[in-house]
Amino acid sequence: MNITWTGAALFGHKGERRWLLLSALVAALVAAPVIALAIIAAQGSGDLWPHILHNVFPFALRDTMLLLTGVGIITITIGAGLAWLLTAYEFPARRVFEWALLLPLAVPTYIVAYVYLDLLHPTGPVQGTLRAILGITNPRDLWFPEVRSMAGCIFLLSFVLYPYVYLSTRAMFLMQAGSILEVARTLGASRRRVFFSVALPLARPAIAVGASLALMEALNDIGASEFLGIQTMSVSIYATWVNRTNLPGAAQIALAMLALVVSLILLERWARRRQRYVSMAQRARRATPLKLTGMRAALAILIASVPVTFGFLMPAAYLVVEAWKRIHQAGISAEVWHAIFNTMSMAVAATLVAVVIGFFVAYTARLLRSQSSDALLRISSLGYAVPGTVLAIGLLTPLAAFDNALADVIETLFNVSPGLIVTGTGAALIYAYVVRFLAISAGGVESGLAKLPVSLDYASRTLGETAGGTIRRVHLPLLRPAIGAAALLIFVDCMKELPATLLLRPLNFETLATQLYGEAARGVYEDGSVAALAIVLFGLVPVIVLARLSRRPALAHDALAQGRTAGIEAGLLQGEPAGYSPPPAER
Amino acid sequence: MSKLQTAGTSRPAAAATGAVSLQIENISQRFGATVALDSVSLTVEAGETVCLLGHSGCGKTTMLRVAAGIEKPDAGTVHLGGRMVTGPGVFVPPEARGIGLMFQDYALFPHLTISGNVKFGLSKLPASQAQAIAREALERVGLARYGDDYPHMLSGGEQQRVALARALAPGPGILLMDEPFSNLDQRTRESIREETMMLLRQSSTTCVVVTHDPIEAMSIADRIVLMREGVIVQTGTPEEIYCKPATLFAARYFCDLNEIDGEASGNMVRTPIGSFSPAHKVADGPCLVGIRPQAISLVIAGTEDLEGTVVSRRFLGESDAVNIAVAGLDNPLHAHLPTGYAPAPGERAGIRIDPAGVLAFPQKMTT
Missing domain, CATH: 2.40.50.140 (Nucleic acid-binding proteins)
Incomplete structure (x- = not known):
């Protein structure tokens, strides 16, 4: 008999209320930027609004929708197609591709754009080689597709975002009962028909999860679209604030973008409304793959190589070469060292805070098992769905107000001017990182806790250990892997973060990402390659962990998706948390 | 934590404290619309072994949880050895009740060795003393040589005995067991059940066992408490309840x-x-x-x-x-x-x- 025990009794009403209050505080801090956004937007942007409404908004919306549609179609095609290729067929080097296909995850969207802009430039290596082969001397005589275009942007983003779909879909294919696929074959369906009429429909929930993660990233992107000249909403928000200093206008676009996020979440939930049914087949045995030989094997290898090559090998090779050239010529500049130091310190601080708070919020939900504690956990995980620029715009005003108030108080009390304590020190940046990535730690701890039978808690308590002692002696040791994985993901995500960093960093404060952005925006290619290489190298660490886990598909899917989908799920408060059993009822 | 709770944390130290009685009076508990316990009263004498018997959802496990202090009932009182532990304005947390609790899934700590598990409840004692008690407890269940192994390395029956040793090591006055034998396979179940009950009789601990198996209940209980839909249907010795069932339900159950x-x-x-x-x-x-x-x-x-x-x-x-x-x-x-x-x-x-x-x-x- 598995029983969901209520934890309330273990704390008494006072303790319970204290945990709940602290959780509510966390949720409030996470929700604050969104609320602030609504307030700022409501103030109206005065004279500039007609301009934004006519000249900015429609184009931003159109470009964003085009980008999302394109990225959605291509990531699903590549991701789901490869997942099927690697589970239904056996061919040489398949096991290598299993993990190699994840590598593009290490390359942020703005870096892939940065790289290909240079690679595909009319005077760059690709076109130069082509001209040399064709014997053309004038760059204008060679027709070459323009990378600074919507199509270019869609393809480049898709080549680094497809792994989200690949990973979740592959996990689903591996978890699908082999018997279901085999029974379809015995009923006379061809492999092709099995894919389209059985495997794919059954994998739809997984595809939806993966695609929505990819689209969230695309929506969040600011660097790639900016470099490639696409006026997405993210770019427009940034421009409206930075170039026109029109905060209400930026806030209005940001609110519209938030609406887009919500519809994305709704779409995702709608697409996986039958997941319960699908997840019935859990202890499944993988269907026997078909062995490919000769030309067909070569074709399979070729197909699997394309995304890895474009999404990882080429950009990585380019960055290694360029960075080496740069270091060879000029060494590692003081700016790069500074940027590395800044990036590390911000990421470490934000990771620590996010892990502690995430643990706390998830733990409260487990202990209290009440609707309110669950709702607070959902709200706390909301930040992941909020694009970086939107979050930053939402944080600017309340933080500046807080800073001013704090400065006033300190000045009256001590007669010294402290300056901007939050926005001037990077505290604002840490706040933004924590809000944005709290879902990873809260989700990680939540799913880790969900795997621990509650009877462990009660065994500990009846053996004389207190609530705090139980955390220390039972939960923390058992959750170490989950917390470690979450910390790693958060750290790397903070390192790579660009949109919020651009808007919230203190003056003259450069991280690796903003340094790269600055150079690319100015059109100079100096230290950018070194910064980009550093980001990609760090980004590889969690990908390697993920790749190792992906031998056990359910785990890898957990690690990637649970932190992140927790954020997505959070969007809809009525949703049941992943891995939870229904409220207590004796069975 | 409230004052009441901290007041109760003076848990009796490890040494055997002697069996205590359990008195449950007018306990009611609902979960949403379902009534798990409807004003149930039950007294278990010190040293007695009582089985709570019934189908899934009859409230037997809820009753055990209320006694353990894991569940706070909507109404009613619980006394352990004459001390009120649950009642109006009183709630002693489980760690301060001096009880042992055994779970169907054994709930062994996977990150601790067998001896680490048994020592878990002895943390207030000096290390050497805890070690000695844990060793003795493991010897009693015949598992002393597995002290350095981890739970997953043991068979189901061995895990069950570790759980028993762990629950008994701090010398609880009462042992509460939730379907302690149901995860064992048919062959080993009977022998382990007999061994367990013999051990418990030796340590003269008060014992409340939740089960759905009438044969099991009859073979271990001094007294059977048959429950249904949150109320007690009948209480009696195995013979009484079998031979003179008060209701058709009771007769059919056996x-x-x-x-x-x-x-x-x-x-x-x-x-x-x-x-x-x-x-x-x-x-x-x-x-x-x-x-x-x-x-x-x-x-x-x-x-x-x-x-x-x-x-x-x-x-x-x-x-x-x-x-x-x-x-x-x-x-x-x-x-x-x-x-x-x-x-x-x-x-x-x-x-x-x-x-x-x-x-x-x-x-x-x-x-």
């Missing part, structure tokens, strides 16, 4: 009865297959008569109460399960007969029914 409609008048009940004097009296009027399968025996021709035709016969090793069609009944009677005596299907059988195995209940109780 025995697969042949149920026949009847008419009671005076000491007798009339049925289509004859009149019986049931084990206990029932009010005059329509009634339901239950005949135990083992109350039916074969007799030589001429001395039978009743004649029927064997419909089917299955060999079960220790007995034969035989279905016998009898004139006047829609369904055949099923009987458990000694192996090798029953006639083959199609043959006639003369049977007699032992009145001690005939029970009668008022018709309205047939739900």
